[in-house]
Amino acid sequence: MRIVIAEDSTILRQGLVELLTFRGHEVVAAVKDAEALREAVTGHTPDVSIVDIRMPPSHTDEGLRAAIALRRELPGCAVLLFSQYVETKYAAQLLADRAGGVGYLLKDRVAEVSDFLDALRRVADGETVLDPEVVSQLFSATRRTDALGGLTPREREVLGLMAEGRSNSAIAAELFLSPGSVEKYVTSIFGKLGLPPSEGDNRRVLAVLRYLES
Incomplete structure (x- = not known):
């Protein structure tokens, strides 16, 4: 993959460059502020960009x-x-364009390099990847909203795993359910959130967005 890194910490920025280069990826730019990020992405059109939320000047x-x-x-x-921070409104804004190819990971919770690289690949492939702690805090911030009021506790649990980018089979394994049961929960979630079948929309992403926007 061709990657742009935007990180104001020199040590972390250089560490990411060395890690990704060692794993066979091409870091086309490594910058320390938002303006340089925009120039780098516009100029290099990378497969994916790794971006820190809080950068200079403020x-x-x-x-x-x-x-x-x-x-x-x-x-x-x-x-x-x-x-390093969970910013729930930021996640909602970033996902508001209803497109994939976006992720939100917490630095302190990435325990394995392989997990980070897998998340990076999935984002580059157009998937949505959210750290479970981000998902948990998003749900906590909006748990009293009417949009999700009709979901059962199990449906909320399934939707939380969907927000992490899990497939139905992965959700089934996590919750010790059959794939058919998970499919029924997912279908019920779509129905309760008012998301009919559509050739142009990804209902899994829209279900998460409906929660974020509520």
Whole structure:
């Protein structure tokens, strides 16, 4: 993969460059601020960008705002947020364009390099990947909303695993259910959230977005 890295910590930025290069990927740019990120992605059109949320000058949301702008300007621009913080409204904004190719991982919770690389590949392939802690806090922030009020506890659990990018078979294994039971839960979730079958929309992504937007 061709990758752009946007991280203001010199040590972490260089560490990512060395790790990804060692694993056979090409880091086309490694920058330390949001403006340089936008220039790098526009100039190099990478397969995926790894972006820290908080970067200079204010260290608040520069990385996120740059990521959102890039995804609006460049359809198909894949972005993996790699942050120390869970920012629920930021995740909602990043997913608001209803497209895949986006991820949100927490730096302190990535225990295995292989897990990080797998998430990066999945985002580059157009999937949505969210850290379970991000998903948990997203649900906590919106658990009283009417949009999800009709879901059963089990359906909420299934939707949470869907938000992590799990397939039906993976959800079945996690919850010790049959694949057929998971399919019934997923179908019920779609129905309760008002998501009819559509050739143009990915209902799994839309189900997560409906929760985030509620």
